[in-house]
Amino acid sequence: MKGRYDDENLKWIPVLILAIFLFPFILKGATSSYKYYLYVLNIAGIYMILTIGLDLLSGFTGLMSLGHAAFLAIGAYSSAILVDQVGIPFELSIFISPVIAGLFGLVIGFPALRIEGMYLGLTTMGFGFIVKRLIIALREWTGGSAGMPVSKATIFGFTINNDWDNYFMIYSFVIISVIIARRIVISKLGRAFMAIRDSEQAAQASGINLAKYKMLSFFISGLFAGFAGVLFAHTSHFISTDHFDILLSIYFIVMVLIGGAGSIYGAVLGTLFIVLMENLFIPLFKDGLAKYIHLEAGDFQAFIFGFIMLLFIIFQPLGLYGMWLKIRIYWKLFPFNPRRRST
Amino acid sequence: MKRYVSIIIMAALAWIRCENRVTSPGVTDTEILIGNIQDLSGPIKELGFLIPSGTNMYLDYINAQGGVHGRQIKMLIEDHGYNPQKAVVAAKKLIEKDQVFALYNVIGTSTTEAIRPILEESGVPLVAPATMSGTMSDLSRKAGHLIFHTDAGYDVQSNVLVDYILEQNANAKIGVVYQDDDYGANVLKGIAEAEERHGITIQREAYQRGATDFVGQTGNLMKGGITDVIIGGIVREPVTIMKTSQAMKYSPHFFGHAPTVDARVGLLAGDAGEGFTSCYFAYLPDSDKSGPALYRELCEKNNVPEKMRGIYHYYGFATAHILVEGLRRAEEYPTREGLINGLETLNNWESGTYPPITFNKNDHAGVEKIMLLQIQGGKQVAITGWLE
Amino acid sequence: MNDVLTGLLQESVSGIALGCIYALIAFGFTLIYRATEVVNFAQGELMMVGAYVNFFFVTQFSGVLGGVNFWVYLFAFAGSIIFAILFGILLDYIINRPLKDEPVFSVIMATISLAIILRSLTAIIAGPISLVPASPFGDNTFNIGSVVISILDISIIIWTIVLMAIFYFFFNKTRWGIAMKATSTDPEAAQLMGIPIKQVYRFVWIFAALVGVIGGVLLAPRMALLDTNISYLGLKAFPAAILGGFGSIPGAVVGGIILGIIETISMGTLSFHFEWVKEINDIIVWIVLIVVLMIRPNGLFGIAKVKRV
Structure with missing residues (x-):
């Protein structure tokens, strides 16, 4: 009998995991400002966990969400409150807080049973605003719009102190998330999700309970995002409603789509690409350019970012993962590639 | 293929390493x-x-x-x-x-x-x-x-403004229009302190960052019989509120926090802005x-x-x-x-731009005094000395 | 009681004017969505560009004609409209043409990046300092009973009505309008019937740019200061488009106006009488939206599409 992963090339996975954990050591050896690079990678890692969940929802189930920053906020705030005010240990909070975010996922999943497409996208956007408001209104616990400081994470007596520790914690969880998400995708659940995405009517006709699976999709996606939120709160040590902007939600969907919706690796790649580009490459590029010409940094950076994104979409509409697949096919067929029609 | 990639990466890393390091x-x-x-x-x-x-x-x-x-x-x-x-x-x-x-x-x-x-x-x-x-x-x-x-701080400013208003008119009814974010939260903190000190209630009206329409808030202030309005805005908010009030024939005294000191408030509001009082914690540029x-x-x-x-x-x-x-x-x-x-050795130090500043181990707050400036004939005029 | 009524009326007038701006943006969403099923995230930015371009023309023409007068505003308005048409054609070439066979998601992404580009490019060209837009009507107001109405608000309302009437006529009575309707219902069938859908799509983008720019021209004098952040009004107009039902022209107008009124009334009378309303001021429109969608999943005027497997 054929195993689950038989049709895939798995031998690179351990190498990749090893590379992920060795990378900080290389970075530290190479540059004294490694903490900055690690920090950017840490953000990418946290967002990866979220976008993997978002990909399950939007890429696999076909349910648009423009409010995922809200789930991040719920996870972050619940963990901050649970750990710092209620006194629950962090090890427990990483299980409870995502569940809270997941339950909110069910709340927003409920309208999703009736509302479709772009209507749903904008309902979730509204959900994002409502959650932000709710956090401000609960100012006794959350500190309102002034934000709140969060303690450091402690796992089994080991305190996660700095970017170095954060990196290992975050990327361990990223790897776990990728594995879980890939298992979900190839399970019965994942196939049901994809059936719903491809055609709701056909899925229903094949005996898939639409309500159940849509709610489940929102729940799982909320779990991932809430989990990312927990990591976010305890690694940045300060959270405020300004963090969880509507623009962040839009960026999340951009990350998923630029990676290529409907592939877990795509979400990871897309997140890495956007976060690195915004926080690392463009600022460094600007620094390099600033030696020669005087320019106002802010809008110039945004312009470059938008411009690269637009070019990317026009020339690679299938995303990074699609690009990777094309390259792979190209190498496999080499030198017998079908010639491109010159129209 | 992989070897080349790794060589390129090593070369790149070596290049990054070449940046000169400084001891301090x-x-x-x-x-x-x-x-x-x-x-x-x-x-x-x-x-x-x-x-x-x-x-x-x-x-x-x-x-x-x-x-x-x-x-x-x-x-x-x-x-x-x-x-x-x-x-x-x-x-x-x-x-x-x-x-x-x-x-x-x-x-x-x-x-x-x-x-x-x-x-x-x-x-x-x-x-x-x-x-x-x-x-x-x-x-x-x-x-x-x-x-x-x-x-x-905004809270200090709120306190001083309320004190000043009550000093001018003990029966004043005060209202505050605040931005519904961290700015407003700090404004309200001072307002709440002042309420407690004076045993009064102050009517609160919120607006969202980037709001363009203040008809509702102005109407509420009018209905509440407010005689003195404190505007915790920047430039657009005081201008729009004062113009709206003028159109609605409602003329309380207007006050503003430090961001409203901007000269454009007077310019844009025109005669509606006459008498607008804002506060500032440094000497004015003129x-x-x-x-x-x-x-x-x-x-x-x-x-x-x-x-x-x-x-x-x-x-x-x-x-x-x-x-x-x-x-x-x-x-x-x-x-x-x-x-x-x-x-931390600064002790009543005169910078020429600020009133005397003191920092020490137990005090990292610089200026804790503000000065009130009123728009008179389209120009900002200092109407008080330093208030605490 | 009378006091409350006056307050409500006052707020409604202001809310309708604000709602008309929302309606214009929502109408831009609607046009593009109906034809291509793409949500144009750059619609607010189109409006911002319109406001800036109009400001540019006003300053230029007032230099030429010596002082700001009625003709300056008229010429500036005409200039902005010509700009909008050219801009729409440009957008068609940048966004629509290269991505015509790609999934809708890609085009949405393209509009998101377009939004970022427009916002930053405008800021780079115009400089970081806010502009002071001039109003052709000054601060003039008139009274009906005790309700104060500014002439600017009335002009916004009239312009919106005129525009909507023109578009309504265009879509229902002219050949091109009917061609557009046909294309949005079924592009393939429309193409088979000999409708040049490429041109139709170009028209759609031109119209979207046009309503965006006109919205910007109308809105700018209502703001005391003009900066690139007014483009975020586009996000606020989303619920208007959704509430009316994406793809419906009367829906966009009604949705916009309802939202405008809800917004001003909740800020005003409601939060005066109910303290807790202050906490939900900026989300009340979203709450209304979600409630409406729960009852009518396709908005007030939307029509459910029949899906086949």
């Missing part, structure tokens, strides 16, 4: 690096442009005189777009990559709060954060001993103190365009005095501790 971060024999994080692409990018250019004007002036201890001061500016997350990235970049000596003038409340953990971790001082939140000078908070706050005089002289010399001159440009100029004085009082070969200790 940000300080060479000829230069001191200062990091500044401004909003260059977000909701207050106008300030992000004006404030650093005012600062640079003063730093250029100091550098032309030979700098501090023979070192030129150089300021690097990063953008955070009023997003705390990006502020943290920018702070990391400035501290780890660019190796700045100190941070200076980071703008925004939540953004400055967000970089506290980094300051704590790296021990980098932050001089004169460009936010008037009273929480900045709270020494019990994380990295409190590293932050030197110069501005009078007063005859030594700081403002130097400001006008430098503006003339550098041909600063008329539309750039004003309260925000001047603010950058004024806070730079504190930074430079701190660097002067740090040792000959400055360390970060030296800067902190140097700033």
Whole structure:
């Protein structure tokens, strides 16, 4: 009998995991400002966990969400409150807080049973605003719009102190998330999700309970995002409603789509690409350019970012993962590639 | 294929390594690096442009005189777009990559709060954060001993304004219009304190950041019979509220927090803005103190365009005095501790731009007094001395 | 009681004017969505560009004609409209043409990046300092009973009505309008019937740019200061488009006006009488939206599409 992963090339996975954990050591050896690079990678890692969940929802189930920053906020705030005010240990909070975010996922999943497409996208956007408001209104616990400081994470007596520790914690969880998400995708659940995405009517006709699976999709996606939120709160040590902007939600969907919706690796790649580009490459590029010409940094950076994104979409509409697949096919067929029609 | 990739990566890493390292971060024999994080692409990018250019004007002036201890001061500016997350990235970049000596003038409340953990971790001082939140000078908070706050907090301003209003008219009914975010939260903190001290209730009206319509709020103030309105806005809000009130034939006294000092309030509001009273914690750019005089002289010399001159440009100029004085009082070969200790020796120090400033181990709040300015005949006139 | 009524009326007038701006943006969403099923995230930015372009023309023409007068505004308005048409054609070439066979998601992404580009490019060109837009009507107001109405608000309302009437006529009575309707119902069938859908799509983008720019021209004098952040009004107009039902012209107008009124009334009378309303001021429109969608999943005027497997 054929195993689950038989049709895939798995031998690179351990190498990749090893590379992920060795990378900080290389970075530290190479540059004294490694903490900055690690920090950017840490953000990418946290967002990866979220976008993997978002990909399950939007890429696999076909349910648009423009409010995922809200789930991040719920996870972050619940963990901050649970750990710092209620006194629950962090090890427990990483299980409870995502569940809270997941339950909110069910709340927003409920309208999703009736509302479709772009209507749903904008309902979730509204959900994002409502959650932000709710956090401000609960100012006794959350500190309102002034934000709140969060303690450091402690796992089994080991305190996660700095970017170095954060990196290992975050990327361990990223790897776990990728594995879980890939298992979900190839399970019965994942196939049901994809059936719903491809055609709701056909899925229903094949005996898939639409309500159940849509709610489940929102729940799982909320779990991932809430989990990312927990990591976010305890690694940045300060959270405020300004963090969880509507623009962040839009960026999340951009990350998923630029990676290529409907592939877990795509979400990871897309997140890495956007976060690195915004926080690392463009600022460094600007620094390099600033030696020669005087320019106002802010809008110039945004312009470059938008411009690269637009070019990317026009020339690679299938995303990074699609690009990777094309390259792979190209190498496999080499030198017998079908010639491109010159129209 | 893989071998080539790894060679390229190694080469790239080796290149990064070639950057020259400095033993004392940000300080060479000829230069001191200062990091500044401004909003260059977000909701207050106008300030992000004006404030650093005012600062640079003063730093250029100091550098032309030979700098501090023979070192030129150089300021690097990063953008955070009023997003705390990006502020943290920018702070990391400035501290780890660019190796700045100190941070200076980071703008925004939540953004400055967000970089506290980094300051704590790296021990980098932050001089004169460009936010008037009273929480900045709270020494019990994380990295409190590293932050030197110069501005009078919004809460202090609210208190003084309420005191002044009640002094003028003991029967005044006061209303406040606040922005529904961290700015407004700090405004309301002061309002609540004042309510408790005087045993009065103050009518609160909220608006959202970027709101254009104030008919509802103005109508409510009118219905509440409010005689004195405090506007916790920036420029658009006081102008629109005063114009709306004029149209609705409602004429209370209007007061505003420090961001409303901008000269454009008077210009745009026209005769509706007559009598508008705002508060400020530094000498105005057109007063005859030594700081403002130097400001006008430098503006003339550098041909600063008329539309750039004003309260925000001047603010950058004024806070730079504190930074430079701190660097002067740090040792000959400055360390970060030296800067902190140097700033803590300021005792009723006259900068020429601010009223006397005192910092010490137990007090990192600079100016705690404000002055009220009223628009009379389209010009801002000081109507009080320093109020506490 | 009378007091409350006056307050409500006052707020409604202001809310309708604000709602008309929302309606214009929502109408831009609607046009593009109906034809291509793409949600144009750059619609707010189109409006911002319109406001800036109009400001540019006003300053230029007032230099030429010597002082700001009625003709300056008229010429500036005409200039902005010509700009909008050219801009729409440009957008068609940049966004629509290269991505015509790609999934809808890609085009949405393209509009998101277009939004970022427009916002930053405008700021780079115009400089970081806010502009002071001039109003052709000054601060003039008139009274009906005790309700104060500004002439600017009335002009916004009239312009919106005129525009909507023109578009309504265009879509229902002219050949091109009917061609557009046909294309949005079924592009393939329309193409088979000999409708040049490429031109139809170009028209759609031109119209979207046109309503965006006109919205900007109308809105700018209502703001005391003009900066690039007014583009975020586009996000606020989303619920208007959704509430009316994406793809319906009367829906966009009604949705916009309802939202405008809800917004001003909740800020005003409601929060005066009920303290807790202050907490939900900025989300009340979203709450209304979600409630409406729960009852009518396709908005007030939307028509459910029949799906086949």
